[in-house]
Amino acid sequence: MKIMRSxxxxxxxxxxxxxxxxxxxxxFLHEGHASLLEQARAENDIVxxxxxxxxxxxxPNEDLDRYPRDEIRDQQLAQSAGVDYxxxxxxxxxxxxxxxxxxxxxxxxxxxxxxxxxxxxxxxxVVSKLFNIVQPTRAYFGLKDAQQLALIEGxxxxxxxxxxxxxxxxxxxxxxxxxxxxxxxxxxxxxxQAPGIQQALVEAKQALDQGQPLDTVLEKTRTLLQFEGTxxxxxxxxxxPTLGPIDxxxxxxxxxxxxQFESARLIDxxxxxxxx
Amino acid sequence: MKIMRSxxxxxxxxxxxxxxxxxxxxxFLHEGHASLLEQARAENDIVxxxxxxxxxxxxPNEDLDRYPRDEIRDQQLAQSAGVDYxxxxxxxxxxxxxxxxxxxxxxxxxxxxxxxxxxxxxxxxVVSKLFNIVQPTRAYFGLKDAQQLALIEGxxxxxxxxxxxxxxxxxxxxxxxxxxxxxxxxxxxxxxQAPGIQQALVEAKQALDQGQPLDTVLEKTRTLLQFEGTxxxxxxxxxxPTLGPIDxxxxxxxxxxxxQFESARLIDxxxxxxxx
Numbered sequence: 316m317k318i319m320r321s322x323x324x325x326x327x328x329x330x331x332x333x334x335x336x337x338x339x340x341x342x343f344l345h346e347g348h349a350s351l352l353e354q355a356r357a358e359n360d361i362v363x364x365x366x367x368x369x370x371x372x373x374x375p376n377e378d379l380d381r382y383p384r385d386e387i388r389d390q391q392l393a394q395s396a397g398v399d400y401x402x403x404x405x406x407x408x409x410x411x412x413x414x415x416x417x418x419x420x421x422x423x424x425x426x427x428x429x430x431x432x433x434x435x436x437x438x439x440x441v442v443s444k445l446f447n448i449v450q451p452t453r454a455y456f457g458l459k460d461a462q463q464l465a466l467i468e469g470x471x472x473x474x475x476x477x478x479x480x481x482x483x484x485x486x487x488x489x490x491x492x493x494x495x496x497x498x499x500x501x502x503x504x505x506x507x508q509a510p511g512i513q514q515a516l517v518e519a520k521q522a523l524d525q526g527q528p529l530d531t532v533l534e535k536t537r538t539l540l541q542f543e544g545t546x547x548x549x550x551x552x553x554x555x556p557t558l559g560p561i562d563x564x565x566x567x568x569x570x571x572x573x574x575q576f577e578s579a580r581l582i583d584x585x586x587x588x589x590x591x
Numbered sequence: 592m593k594i595m596r597s598x599x600x601x602x603x604x605x606x607x608x609x610x611x612x613x614x615x616x617x618x619f620l621h622e623g624h625a626s627l628l629e630q631a632r633a634e635n636d637i638v639x640x641x642x643x644x645x646x647x648x649x650x651p652n653e654d655l656d657r658y659p660r661d662e663i664r665d666q667q668l669a670q671s672a673g674v675d676y677x678x679x680x681x682x683x684x685x686x687x688x689x690x691x692x693x694x695x696x697x698x699x700x701x702x703x704x705x706x707x708x709x710x711x712x713x714x715x716x717v718v719s720k721l722f723n724i725v726q727p728t729r730a731y732f733g734l735k736d737a738q739q740l741a742l743i744e745g746x747x748x749x750x751x752x753x754x755x756x757x758x759x760x761x762x763x764x765x766x767x768x769x770x771x772x773x774x775x776x777x778x779x780x781x782x783x784q785a786p787g788i789q790q791a792l793v794e795a796k797q798a799l800d801q802g803q804p805l806d807t808v809l810e811k812t813r814t815l816l817q818f819e820g821t822x823x824x825x826x827x828x829x830x831x832p833t834l835g836p837i838d839x840x841x842x843x844x845x846x847x848x849x850x851q852f853e854s855a856r857l858i859d860x861x862x863x864x865x866x867x
Contacts, residue, residue, distance in 0.1 A: 322751060412749040414742070415715055418694040439691055447751040466690070473688040475598055475723040 316394045318401045322448050325363075325402050329449065334359040337451030337478075339442060342366035343383040343496035344392045347486040351455040352396035354483060363449050364393050365402040367409060371416070372437030383499050402449070409444060416440045422469060422558040426462045426571050427582065430548050438463055439470050446476055453479045457486070459493050461569050461584045465556035485583070487513065493583045500579035508542040509581060512574055515539035516585045519570055523587055529561065529568070540574055548573035548580060555586060565589065592670045594677045598724050601639075601678050605725065610635040613727030613754075615718060618642035619659040619772035620668045623762040627731040628672035630759060639725050640669050641678040643685060647692070648713030659775050678725070685720060692716045698745060698834040702738045702847050703858065706824050714739055715746050722752055729755045733762070735769050737845050737860045741832035761859075763789065769859045776855035784818040785857060788850055791815035792861045795846055799863055805837065805844070816850055824849035824856060831862060841865065 319325040329335060336355030340348050344366075355362045366389060373379035393401050417439040422428070428435050446454065456464045468480050486494045491513035492506075501509060515536050522532045529552055537550045554561050555569040571584035595601040605611060612631030616624055620642075631638045642665060649655035669677050693715040698704070704711050722730065732740045744756050762770045767789035768782075777785060791812050798808045805828055813826045830837050831845040847860035 410749070412697075412745050414697045414745045414749050415693050415695050417691050419691050421688075421690045444750050447753065450753065469688050469690045473686070473690050474720050477723065477726065 316390075316398050316401055318390070318403060320403050320405075320408070322404070322408060325400060325448065328400055329361065329363070332361045334452040335361045335363060335449060337363045337365070337445070337449045337454045339365045339367075339445050339454065341368045341382065341496065342389050343385055343499070344389045345486075345494045345496065347457050347459065347494040349392060349396050350486050351457060351483050352393070352398060354481065355453065355455050356397040358453060358481075361399045362397060363400045363402060363451065364396075364398045365404070365445055365449070367402075367404050367441065367445075369409070369437055369441040370406060371410075371440055372434050374431055374433065377431070378497075378500075383496055409441060417443055417470070419466060422462070422466050425553050425558055426549060426551055426569075427573060428462060430573060435463065435466050439466060442467055443470065443474070443476070446478055451478050453481055455481045455483055457483050458586065459485045459495070459582070459584070461555065461571060461586065462558060465558055465569075468556055491517075493581075495581065497579045497581065501576060502578075505544075505576045505579070508545065509576070511542060512540065512572060512581060512583045516570065516572070516583060520585055520587060523568075523570075533570070536570070536572065540572060542574070544577060546575045548575050592666075592674050592677055594666070594679060596679050596681075596684070598680070598684060601676060601724065604676055605637065605639070608637045610728040611637045611639060611725060613639045613641070613721070613725045613730045615641045615643075615721050615730065617644045617658065617772065618665050619661055619775070620665045621762075621770045621772060623733050623735065623770040625668060625672050626762050627733060627759050628669070628674060630757065631729065631731050632673040634757075635728060637675045638673060639676045639678060639727065640672075640674045641680070641721055641725070643678075643680050643717065643721075645685070645713055645717040646682060647686075647716055648710050650707055650709065653707070654773075654776075659772055685717060693719055693746070695742060698738070698742050701829050701834055702825060702827055702845075703849065704738060706849065711739065711742050715742060718743055719746065719750070719752070722754055727754050729757055731757045731759055733759050734862065735761045735771070735858070735860070737831065737847060737862065738834060741834055741845075744832055767793075769857075771857065773855045773857065777852060778854075781820075781852045781855070784821070785852070787818060788816065788848060788857060788859045792846065792848070792859060796861055796863060799844075799846075809846070812846070812848065816848060818850070820853060822851045824851050 336359030338351045338355055368382050419435045423435040490510040492510045519532050519536045533550055540547050550572045552568050552570045554565040555567040568587045573582045612635030614627045614631055644658050692712055695711045699711040766786040768786045795808050795812045809826055816823050826848045828844050828846045830841040831843045844863045849858045
């Protein structure tokens with residue numbers, strides 16, 4: 316595995332490659348990232364991992380400064396997962412002029428977009444730059460960030476970006492908690508509460524399977540997510556991947572939740588296909 | 592020359608080509624466009640011309656609905672200039688979702704950007720889409736739209752777009768009026784006045800050569816542009832291509848003007864290299 320810090324260096328290495336699988340991340344890698352890398356490894360000649368804590372997707376009161384970092388462990392995981400090139404840009408590399416941003420016009424008024432104004436503008440800005448740098452054949456994103464994935468798919472379609480976006484499943488701890496770099500923020504007590512998020516989603520799925528009305532299911536999910544010392548950021552259902560309102564024609568529902576713990580905001584979701 | 596109306600059709604034709612020269616336009620082609628196409632023809636294996644009157648770069652009170660069109664004459668000119676593929680997308684083709692726009696953060700608060708809010712957001716949005724569709728080796732833009740060219744160069748650098756941007760000279764009528772699709776709007780009397788724009792710029796260049804202070808030159812240019820029945824939109828000087836303020840280190844000055852005639856707003860400019 317080679318570590319690259321400049322665009323020119325990476326482009327030279329990638330020039331003429333047949334197929335490139337790309338996994339963009341913010342580092343502090345866990346098994347969720349590893350599963351993306353493994354799929355990229357299986358499907359491409361070359362695997363590129365980028366690690367960049369992108370400042371433009373953090374709000375002014377968010378955790379940019381304390382976002383967890385562990386370069387050595389990340390490099391070990393990347394090496395084990397068969398990464399060929401690890402790209403570590405700095406802010407100066409990624410934002411040479413910062414003279415334009417990608418601005419989302421629809422699909423960011425719900426879920427995390429409503430809670431985090433400008434977050435997805437920052438995500439699409441950096442992802443579009445990374446796509447231009449790496450020019451991947453396929454790029455891999457986890458369904459844990461379901462809204463992010465839908466917006467990236469939308470951007471790729473809307474802007475004709477020549478890349479195939481791969482949706483990858485949520486990877487969980489043994490007790491069901493969705494893997495996240497931010498889980499490290501949790502106190503012991505919070506870590507015990509946190510698997511309750513997925514339990515609420517499992518119950519939601521059962522209720523939907525039983526034909527209960529969506530509003531009832533959402534209300535029940537809200538009740539189940541009332542952990543002591545936490546607040547619910549949102550419990551919402553939207554059509555997927557349009558992120559628009561659910562109507563009679565909606566095939567796939569995204570039921571997504573965000574819970575604010577004292578020092579971490581955790582998200583999880585359920586993709587539910589009607590009649591399946 | 593083949594006419595293409597779908598992205599898929601064009602991409603298939605361009606797949607595997609060695610070098611692609613691209614000239615994006617809004618049609619109603621004139622000798623200015625022809626000169627871009629000739630340069631593209633000389634420097635590339637394949638020449639692609641796009642004709643698309645992009646709605647997102649027009650303001651609500653601008654001339655989108657009456658922008659001049661002449662498909663037959665355009666096709667004749669394109670054919671003569673050696674175009675291989677003429678791409679004619681519709682709004683529906685170019686904006687399949689319209690879920691995100693490119694938004695300019697710096698460089699659009701002067702000149703045409705100040706007069707036409709959102710204009711360059713629309714320009715960069717459509718140009719970035721066209722670049723992704725065509726994936727050109729080189730793209731050709733005229734210096735008549737000097738601010739547009741600088742912002743496209745900035746965007747390409749900031750977003751790592753793998754294309755070489757070629758700056759091409761302003762092409763003029765015999766009497767000095769810069770070629771423009773919008774010249775057709777001019778009344779006979781306005782058409783007689785309009786060459787005065789370039790005459791004012793020629794005098795500005797002479798005054799700068801003589802070492803006159805920039806402010807004096809700008810004031811004199813404003814006086815020269817007082818044509819009967821017209822108003823000056825702007826007479827401004829900025830550093831080029833940064834579009835920022837001029838200081839002691841500025842090597843190249845863009846002296847740009849916009850004059851509002853009754854039914855046409857005409858622009859022209861002078862790139863002046865200090866000490867040259």
